[in-house]
Amino acid sequence: MSEDTTTTNSHESDPYTDGELVTMLRDCYQNNGTVTVDVFSQDPQYPPAMTVINRFGTWKSALREAEIDANVTYHQYTNDQIVSHLRQLYRKYGDVTPGLLNHEDDLVPPIVVIDVFESWTNAKRHAGLLDR
Known part of the structure; x- marks a missing residue:
């Protein structure tokens, strides 16, 4: 069989x-x-x-x-909301990493950020945080 x-x-x-x-x-x-x-x-x-x-x-x-x-x-966040969340994370921690974002219950999950922008680097670029 x-x-x-x-x-x-x-x-x-x-x-x-x-x-x-x-x-x-x-x-x-x-x-x-x-x-x-x-x-x-x-x-x-x-x-x-x-x-x-x-x-x-x-x-x-x-x-x-x-x-x-x-x-x-797809998800409950607009691209502008995701970018805003990344900037908010940067203001709070002075850095923008999936690990930091993962600990913020009121912000977009890192998995959504990566999926929407296809990479963490692209997401940071859209948020104007690439060199930070």
């Missing part, structure tokens, strides 16, 4: 198949009316959002794969 390889995972260290992750995204959307990084991460039945991002490259790409309108459900 041959094994069905259509849903096998090419990422050996990750126990989820692409199809399972897509199903989880769709379930999260159906259950919550949205599927942001925050909403997905807060539900203990799902793996960390970083698992999805690592698999599909970006959160937006994962939503596209799940056939969920990424423009409507």
Whole structure:
């Protein structure tokens, strides 16, 4: 009997198949009316959002794969809000790092910043904080 390889995972260290992750995204959307990084991460039945991002490259790409309108459900922050949060972090600490941002409950999660701007460096560039 041959094994069905259509849903096998090419990422050996990750126990989820692409199809399972897509199903989880769709379930999260159906259950919550949205599927942001925050909403997905807060539900203990799902793996960390970083698992999805690592698999599909970006959160937006994962939503596209799940056939969920990424423009409507991507995240709750505008680019201007994210930039404002980075500047606020800089004013508070004199530095802007994912680790510092991760400890600020009232600011955007670092994972969203990286996904929106595709890298931490690009996010800092947009915020005018690249050389700081």
